[in-house]
Amino acid sequence: MNIAGILSRIVILCFVPLFLSSCNGDDLKKAATISSKKLTLSKDRSLKVEIVFSDSAVVKAKGFAPILDQVNPSSGSKYQEMPKGVKITFFDPKQTVTGTITSDYAIRKETEQVTIFKKNVVVVRDDLTFNTEELTWNQQKKMYYSPKGIVTRPDGTVLNAINFTAPEDFSSVAFEQGSGETYVKGDLGQ
Structure with a gap:
């Protein structure tokens, strides 16, 4: 061997x-x-839910979800899950519609006061349409955040960018590393 x-x-x-x-x-x-x-987990399921958000008896928004699950884990914080999506309609003080948010899925974390919209998220206002796959609303800061998305304006301007932020009413949009197409009216050569 x-x-x-x-x-x-x-x-x-x-x-x-x-x-x-x-x-x-x-x-x-x-x-x-x-x-x-x-x-x-204890889960309470509600079907065809409409939620009204108001301030001083003035309706600011209405939300509709085909399914709303209220989830209460034995440890951790409670949350509401909308597995079939949600549509939120916003109103001005005169009760005129000012915009909408739709998504295929949403989750609201009560303790953090954060709502996360996911999958085919679309924000529509008269002056813009914003498309993304994820949008977070921070209720305490009254701000929206998105890692990336596309803004389309009525004049045909299309903007791709990352790190979007917008106030609660989407009256302005801030972003980083934007690129896109814009259209200018008027005679440029004369």
Whole structure:
């Protein structure tokens, strides 16, 4: 027998018992303890929900969700989930529609006072349409945030950019690294 064969047998004889001894019953007991700690959720489902947001008896917005799940985890904060999407219509003090937000999914985190709209998010106002895949509304700051999106104006201007922010009424939009197309009226050559 050569030296390489002897060394390989010594390595196998030394490490196999060591490996097998690391697989003892204590590990299985730990795994059973961990798996017994289950997270309990209570979920209340409502169908065809309309929510009215008002301030001093003046309606500011109405929201509609085909499904609204109120989720109360056994640990952690409560949240509302709209798995089939949501449409919110905004009103001015004269109750004229000023804009809408629609998305295929939304979640409202009560403790953080944040609502996150996801999948096919579209904000429509008279002066712009904003398309994105994710839009966050921070209720405390009264601001909207989006990592990226496309703004289209009625004159045909299209703007792609990242890190969008807008106040609650979308009266202005701030962004970074914008690029797009714009149209200028008038005679440029004369």
